[in-house]
Amino acid sequence: MxxxxxxxxxxxxxxxxxxxxxxxxxxxxxxxxxxxxxxxxADAPRRKSAAAEDKPVEKMSVAQLQAYAADHGIDVGDARTKAEILAAVEAAREAEAEA
Structure with missing residues (x-):
């Protein structure tokens, strides 16, 4: 079974x-x-969608942005809307690029 x-x-x-x-x-x-x-x-390991990783963050859905933030250790705080989450993700990416 x-x-x-x-x-x-x-x-x-x-x-x-x-x-x-x-x-x-x-x-x-x-x-x-x-x-x-x-x-x-049900016991098979889940794999990440390569399509979501290749997609520009501006084109990601709220769920994809939340997953992206979690996968990359980005704290989105109280952000709930796409615009708020996107702003948090972009700010974290810019900070990382400057470092």
Whole structure:
């Protein structure tokens, strides 16, 4: 048995599992689901999206900016809006460039 986190709805003869949920499947069904791109093994290490790292910070979403700040040790303080987080990230990048 393997645990799979699904990207799509799974509807089988015995049950259904919503997208985003993790469920146990026999080895054969788990391999079929992961090979088809319908899910990932729950115990597989997550990898960072290279696309987010390559994207200019000005084009990042709030979630991407928050992840970028966390990954780079940037304290955004009480910033919540995209403009506030972006200002904190850019200030930290400028300070690093000057150092």
């Amino acid at each position: 393997r645990r799979v986190t699904l990207h799509t709805l799974y509807a089988g003869p015995d049950r259904s599992v919503a997208a985003g949920q993790t469920a146990e499947f026999d080895d054969e069904e788990a391999a079929r689901l992961t090979a088809g791109g319908y899910g990932v093994y």
